Amino acid sequence: MKMKKNQIIAMICTVAVIAACVISGSAFLAVREKDVIVSGPGVTEIKMLSDYFPKLKDTPGDTEVYVMKGEKEGASALILGGTHANEMSSHMTAVLFIENAVPKEGTLYVVPRTNASGATHNDSQEGHPSEIHLTTASGQVRTFRHGSRATNPVHQWPDPDVYVNYMGQSLSGSETRNINRCYPGKEDGTLTEQMAYGIVQLIKSEQIDMTIDLHEASPEYPTINALVAHERAMPLAANVVIDMQLEGIDISLEPSPVTFRGLTHRELGDSTDTLAMLMETPNAAQGRIRGRTDEALILTGKDKFYERAAKIGLLYVPYDETGWPLERRVARHATGLTTIFSEYTQMYEKPISVEGIPSYDELCENGLGVYLLDVPEST
Numbered sequence: 001m002k003m004k005k006n007q008i009i010a011m012i013c014t015v016a017v018i019a020a021c022v023i024s025g026s027a028f029l030a031v032r033e034k035d036v037i038v039s040g041p042g043v044t045e046i047k048m049l050s051d052y053f054p055k056l057k058d059t060p061g062d063t064e065v066y067v068m069k070g071e072k073e074g075a076s077a078l079i080l081g082g083t084h085a086n087e088m089s090s091h092m093t094a095v096l097f098i099e100n101a102v103p104k105e106g107t108l109y110v111v112p113r114t115n116a117s118g119a120t121h122n123d124s125q126e127g128h129p130s131e132i133h134l135t136t137a138s139g140q141v142r143t144f145r146h147g148s149r150a151t152n153p154v155h156q157w158p159d160p161d162v163y164v165n166y167m168g169q170s171l172s173g174s175e176t177r178n179i180n181r182c183y184p185g186k187e188d189g190t191l192t193e194q195m196a197y198g199i200v201q202l203i204k205s206e207q208i209d210m211t212i213d214l215h216e217a218s219p220e221y222p223t224i225n226a227l228v229a230h231e232r233a234m235p236l237a238a239n240v241v242i243d244m245q246l247e248g249i250d251i252s253l254e255p256s257p258v259t260f261r262g263l264t265h266r267e268l269g270d271s272t273d274t275l276a277m278l279m280e281t282p283n284a285a286q287g288r289i290r291g292r293t294d295e296a297l298i299l300t301g302k303d304k305f306y307e308r309a310a311k312i313g314l315l316y317v318p319y320d321e322t323g324w325p326l327e328r329r330v331a332r333h334a335t336g337l338t339t340i341f342s343e344y345t346q347m348y349e350k351p352i353s354v355e356g357i358p359s360y361d362e363l364c365e366n367g368l369g370v371y372l373l374d375v376p377e378s379t
Contacts, residue, residue, distance in 0.1 A: 035144045037095055037112060038373040042068040042102040052205050053198035060155045061195040063116035065109055066098045074106030075350035076206060080213040083180050085118035085147025087216035088298055089281050089329035096334060099373045106352030115179045115195060117155045119147035127293040134369040142372055151177035156191045167261035183267035203272045210275040210344060213264040214333050217280050218287030219306055219315045228254045230269025230276040237277055239343045279336050281329040282317045299326050331363035
């Protein structure tokens with residue numbers, strides 16, 4: 001009788017373990033599925049990064065390049081979203097442009113998942129959620145992946161003790177999986193270095209006039225609410241900052257440091273003819289002072305600990321009970337991009353004009369979801 005009882009307990013435990021494995025395995029694999037991006041009226045072609053660097057084909061580093069060619073010839077711009085897949089305003093600004101932008105002059109190239117591998121996992125030890133949800137104007141709930149700053153270790157491992165990038169910069173070993181420390185990339189390097197190399201080949205092949213890399217940072221980080229520019233892009237960036245300041249959007253201008261190597265705004269500007277820039281917005285979910293890390297924090301940016309930190313002068317951005325909601329962060333990036341295009345058109349002979357992007361005030365007042373398209377049922 002006792003043996004039978006033990007067998008029943010063993011069977012129950014076995015079933016429980018199998019169920020736990022199935023549930024956890026399903027959750028693990030689900031994170032690898034891409035979020036759905038709907039091609040808007042301005043998308044004329046979808047290429048892959050492997051079209052520019054074939055070695056990436058059929059690897060976790062290959063990623064979509066949305067081409068949006070205007071009715072008239074003009075300048076070309078590359079928008080890099082998802083360089084760090086845990087910086088949601090970066091990815092969502094790229095999605096906003098893919099689903100809404102209609103270039104009239106010039107051509108846009110938009111990469112929503114610059115590090116596609118980083119979007120296949122998240123930083124679970126940070127307590128980060130694996131996805132966020134936004135509701136469209138029709139009421140459809142759309143899901144977007146909240147990934148990691150780094151390439152998935154399943155795709156690139158192990159990390160060295162010290163990472164020395166192509167430009168000779170010595171960094172922490174884990175930075176070997178941070179694509180924004182790996183530029184200009186290496187043809188025969190790690191997966192992350194090959195992704196960076198592919199971006200450089202895209203810029204060279206399409207003769208991209210300007211490249212804007214979108215980011216977020218913790219509120220206690222000095223380079224925040226900023227436009228960082230390579231020295232060749234500095235005249236353009238300076239005019240953009242003045243324009244945005246006049247519109248009541250507080251933003252600083254930062255020069256790309258010449259001694260910090262491997263970053264987009266330095267290496268893309270040095271190794272190609274593009275005008276390289278990077279924009280940062282504040283995201284409490286990335287900071288060390290934050291409280292509970294959940295989807296609400298990413299969407300609303302509300303955090304009582306950051307409110308306290310602001311009151312005692314620990315932050316580089318204002319922080320009150322309104323937080324830094326996702327729509328406000330996306331509004332900053334989107335306005336920065338449209339202002340860059342406007343200023344470039346005035347300063348150079350090649351125009352670039354884009355319609356369909358909501359204004360800063362419209363995004364802040366209406367939210368981001370209403371400007372996202374519904375996913376077709378067949379998708």
